[in-house]
Amino acid sequence: MPQKSLQDRLAILADAAKYDASCASSGAGNRNALKDKGIGSTEGMGICHAYAPDGRCISLLKILLTNACIYDCAYCINRVSSNVERAAFTPAEVADLTMAFYRRNYIEGLFLSSGIIRTSDYTMELMLEAVRLLRTEHRFSGYVHLKTIPECSPELMSEAGRLADRLSINVELPTRAGLKQLAPEKDETTIRTAMGHVRSRIEDAKDARRDRTLRRAKPPRFAPGGQSTQMIVGADAASDAEILTTSATLYAGYGLRRVYYSAFSPIPAPSAVLPLKAPPLKREHRLYQADWLHRFYGFEMPEIEAATTGGMLDLDIDPKLAWALRNRHVFPVDVNKADREMLLRIPGIGTTAVKAILKTRRHRSLRLDDLSKMTRALKRALPFLVAADWRPTQMLDAAGLEASLRPPKQMELFDAP
């Protein structure tokens, strides 16, 4: 069979990579090759955009080394039982393509993933070879995110951390049962062991950097952008509470920078065990909001879960408002006296507004007019706060409060008026 052209293979392998959402480049360490006359920087711009079928924007040159895989994960278009057209790059082709795109300023770096060819170690060797070529032959110092294979040897994982800015190991599904059902060749313990290895190597590198001031030796480099993971939402029966519990464990246990939630998009020729429905994008959005509350607003995951119904987040209102409505006894919060933690609990008041509140009230008491300049969601916040010229009398007890804060329902064509 004649070899497909590079362009044809690029079309296939870039398309096959679009289902992975765990490629945001935030968190990379600052690195600039100007000093040693190389090329690339993790500080600059130059981003291409790929679009998933559901409309999400995904940056970086995002490709697979190959879409041929010996595994049979039901949710994956590249599984061995899929009849999709197959293609592969050589490591040198991946390096050359990255440089060509970078020089044209189309991209800021590379996100490289792969189906598993022959064995996990064999595949990782090829992926590492591509990055090695980039780093040594092309002297490329730009951003590289490697999606690693958890079953590979610790030595290869260590090499990946030395070469890449960020590593990701996808947990894929939030529960062991889901993994067993939809990705039978994958093993939760192996995935977590690999994450644990990456975490300890990242911490070793950080310790060595701290020591550097004493010893003046060049500190070892290991995935300065940390590690991340992705969970597919809606392919199995896991509830939002189960997803968030898994996320909390991953953040606490493995020091992850990010957990990405990827609404399951129907794939061509899907497995019969998968749900035939539109991607749950709103659910994905609410999970990101809940994740945000956990990471930046001081909410514990059990608190967020307690504001779910049957383990599912409310799709009509954000998780912070849902929590506030179920915890009305802690409101109203006085914006002129409350500590930062309580201010962050007020619906409609974000971290930037809280910062502004704390700064301004050092000089004077805050009035509604001040708050209106700090948040665009003051109407949502009003029932939950006290200001110098505002006190929400009886609003919190009002039976209709929740209804007044919910967005109006769009009627279906045949609904009774």
Ligand code: SF4
């Ligand atoms: S191992 Fe990865 S590429 Fe292979 S079928 Fe599973 S999810 Fe797809």
